[in-house]
Amino acid sequence: MTNFLSLADVTNLDALIQSGLDAKANPFADQHLGKNKTIGLIFFNSSLRTRLSTQKAAQNLGMNVITLNVGAGQDSWGLEMEEGVIMNGDKAEHIREAAAVIGRYCDVIAIRAFAELKDRDKDYREQVMHQFAKYAGVPIVNLESATRHPLQSLADCITIQEAQLKSSLIPARPKVVLTWLPHFKPLPQAVANSFCEWMNVRANAGHVEFVVTHPEGYELAPEFVGNARVIYNQDEAFAGADFIYGKNWSSYTHYGQVLTQDPSWAVTMADLRLTNNGKFMHCLPVRRNLKVADEVLDSPQSLVIEQAANREWSAQAVLKEILKTM
Ligand code: CP
Numbered sequence: 387m388t389n390f391l392s393l394a395d396v397t398n399l400d401a402l403i404q405s406g407l408d409a410k411a412n413p414f415a416d417q418h419l420g421k422n423k424t425i426g427l428i429f430f431n432s433s434l435r436t437r438l439s440t441q442k443a444a445q446n447l448g449m450n451v452i453t454l455n456v457g458a459g460q461d462s463w464g465l466e467m468e469e470g471v472i473m474n475g476d477k478a479e480h481i482r483e484a485a486a487v488i489g490r491y492c493d494v495i496a497i498r499a500f501a502e503l504k505d506r507d508k509d510y511r512e513q514v515m516h517q518f519a520k521y522a523g524v525p526i527v528n529l530e531s532a533t534r535h536p537l538q539s540l541a542d543c544i545t546i547q548e549a550q551l552k553s554s555l556i557p558a559r560p561k562v563v564l565t566w567l568p569h570f571k572p573l574p575q576a577v578a579n580s581f582c583e584w585m586n587v588r589a590n591a592g593h594v595e596f597v598v599t600h601p602e603g604y605e606l607a608p609e610f611v612g613n614a615r616v617i618y619n620q621d622e623a624f625a626g627a628d629f630i631y632g633k634n635w636s637s638y639t640h641y642g643q644v645l646t647q648d649p650s651w652a653v654t655m656a657d658l659r660l661t662n663n664g665k666f667m668h669c670l671p672v673r674r675n676l677k678v679a680d681e682v683l684d685s686p687q688s689l690v691i692e693q694a695a696n697r698e699w700s701a702q703a704v705l706k707e708i709l710k711t712m
Contacts, residue, residue, distance in 0.1 A: 387525075387704070387707035387708050387710075387711065388525050388708070388711060389519060389525050389526045389527070390525075390526075390527045390528060390536060390537075390704045390707075390708065391512075391515055391519065391526060391527075391528045391531070391534075391536070392528065392534050392536055392580075392583070393536060393539070393580075393583050393584055393587060399543070399584075399587060399588075399591075400591075402540065402703050402704070402707070403540070403543050403544055403547055403703075405702075405703035405706060405707070406540065406541075406544040406696065406699035406700050406702065406703040407544060407547070407548065407699070409443075409446070409698075409699045409702040409703055409706070410544075410696070410698075410699045413446045413702070414446055416446075416447055416448075416706055416709075417446070417447060417448035418448060419447050419448065419706060419709040419710065420444065420447035420448035420449035420705070420709055421448045422450075423448075423449050423450070423493040423494070423709065423712065424449065424450040424451070424452060424491065424492045424493055424494075425440075425444045425449050425450070425451055425452070425492060425493065425494045425495070425496060425527075425705070426452045426453075426454065426488050426491065426492035426494070426495045426496070427440055427441065427451065427452070427453040427454070427496050427529070428454050428456055428488065428495060428496065428497045428498070428518075429453070429454070429455050429456065429497075429498045429529070430456050430457060430497070430498060430499040430500070430514065431498050431499065431500045431530075433498055433529070433530075434670075434671065435669075435670060435694050435697050436498060436529045436530060436537065436538075436697065437453065439694075439697035439698040439700075439701050440496055440527075440529060440537070440697075440701045440705075441453070442698050442701075443698050443699070443701035443702035443705055444701070444705055446698075446702055447702060447705055447706060447709060449493075449494075449705070449709075452491065452492065454488075462479075462484075463477070463478040463479040463484075464476055464477040464478055464479070465477060465479055465480070465481050465484050466479065466480045466481065467481050467513050467514060467517050481514075481517040481518070481521060482521050485517065485518045485520075485521035485522040486521050486522065486523065488522060489521070489522035489523040489524045492524060493524055493525075493712065494524060494525045494526075494527060494705065494708055494709075495518060495522050495524055495525070495526055495527070496526070496527035496528075496529050497514065497515060497518055497526065497527070497528065497529055497531070498529035498530050498531075499514035499515070499530075499531055499532065500530065500531075500532065500574050500576070501532035501533065501574040501575070501576065501642075502532075503572055503574060503636060503641065503642030504642065505641075506638070506641040506642075509532040509533065509574075510532065510533055510607070512531055512532055512533060512534075513532075514531065514532070515528060515531045515532075525708045525711075527704060527705070527708070530576055530577075531576065532574065532576065533574075533575065533576055533579050533580075533607075533610075534576055534579055534580040534583070535576045535577045535580045535669070536580055536584075537697065537700050537701055537704065538577055538580060538581075538669050538697070538700075539580040539581055539583065539584040540584070540700035540703065540704065541693060541694075541696040541697045541699070541700035542581060542584065542631070542667065542669075542693065543584055543588065544696045544699055544700055545667065545689055545692060545693045545696050546560070546562065546594070546629060546667075548692070548696070549629075549665055549689060555663065556628050556665075557628065559592060559593065559594060559595060560594055560595070560628035560629055561594070561595045561597065561626055561627045561628050561629070561662070562585055562588075562594045562595065562596050562597070562627070562628065562629045562631065563597045563598075563599060563623050563624060563627040563629065563630050563631065563664075564578060564581055564582065564585070564596075564597070564598045564599070564614075564631045564633065565598075565599045565600070565620060565623065565624075565630060565631065565632050565633075565651070565653065566578075566599065566600035566601060566604050566633070566634065566635065566651060567632045567633060567634045567651055567652060567653065567677035567678065568634065568646070568647045568648055568649055568651045568652055568676065568677060569634035569644070569647070569673070569676065569677060570644065570647055570676075571644070572636035572642050572643065572644050573634050573635055573636055574635065574636070575606060575607070575610075575635040575636070575638055577633050577635070577669050578606055578610075578633050578635045579606055579607065579610040580610075581631060581633070582596075582598065582606060582610045582611050582612065582614055583610055583612070585614070586612040586613060586614055589613075589614070590613075596614050596615070597614065597615045597616075597617055597623050597627070598611060598614045598615070598616045598617070598623075599616070599617045599618065599619070599620050599622075599623035599624075600616075600618070600651075601618065601645070601646050601648060601651065602618055603637055603639060603640065603645040603646070604635065604637055604638075604645065605638060605639060606635070606638055607638050620650075620651060620657070621657075621660055624657055624658075624660040624661050624664070625660055625661075626661065626662050627660075627661040627662060627664045628661070628662050628663075628664055628665065629664060629665050629667060630653060630657075630658065630661060630664045630665070630666050630667065631667045631668070632653050632666065632667070632668045632672075632677060632678055633668065633669065634677060652675075652676065652677055652678060652679065653666065653677070653678045653679065653682050654679040654681065654682060655679065655681045655682060655685065657682075658682060658685075658687055663687065664687065665687055665688070665689045666678070666682050666683070666685075666687050666688045666689065666690070667689050667690065667693050668690050668693070669693070669694075670690055670693075670694050672690070
């Protein structure tokens with residue numbers, strides 16, 4: 387693996403999930419791989435889990451870690467991504483120099499840059515990731531981009547597989563449901579897109595049955611929703627489900643808009659009772675009692691803490707693959 391921008395960079399998903407589980411069982415087995423190697427963690431947006439889990443994973447592999455918050459008023463200059471422009475605005479440094487310079491200090495660069503939710507075509511072009519990949523000269527890792535959050539999706543796959551290993555009550559081909567949750571703020575589609583992308587591959591391989599449920603108007607981009615079954619009635623979608631994956635996203639069609647805040651889409655224990663003792667998953671952070679009831683998050687059916695813990699092992703599995711090529 388030379389870059390990890392999306393699922394397309396993964397050649398063997400089963401092996402990568404197993405590598406995450408192996409790292410969890412034996413975190414320091416590959417410390418030699420990262421010795422005298424440095425990873426730069428570049429954040430255009432806030433983070434708790436991604437920042438800490440990726441740093442921890444890199445350290446488990448023996449790497450040195452540098453973190454930089456980008457943007458005016460942050461650690462570094464605002465970065466201009468457009469080519470050929472007169473830089474007379476608030477961006478003091480161009481990505482051509484910035485990426486090339488960071489690439490001289492770091493052996494791997496990992497970047498978080500969310501969708502701006504103003505211009506759909508611009509967001510879906512993934513300009514920040516592609517500009518870093520073009521000019522850095524070292525492997526690039528996606529820490530959540532405009533359209534995807536692949537380290538989260540890998541952690542989600544690890545979490546589902548781990549839950550199956552722990553419980554004989556979960557079937558070999560579980561029903562996994564991605565449900566939209568209400569929120570008053572417009573949030574990116576990246577986590578939902580990515581989860582669909584990865585679950586569709588798991589479904590095509592016969593590992594899961596995958597269903598997506600959301601109010602009308604919240605259809606995800608066709609290239610992400612793929613062949614997933616879309617059901618507009620949440621109760622119907624939840625029937626017999628083994629895993630409920632909650633996430634809010636803003637509209638793709640009416641780009642970046644909040645079309646409804648219907649509280650009936652929030653997940654409660656009454657909703658979970660429609661499932662097959664279904665486990666609840668969410669990437670976090672989550673706003674309690676707006677998107678999910680306390681009673682769900684605090685119940686034994688919630689996997690959210692273990693899911694967040696597995697971010698360390700998904701990052702470690704990916705960094706290991708990249709370090710093996712150096
Ligand atoms: N799930 C996730 O990416 O969390 P952070 O935004 O805190 O990194």
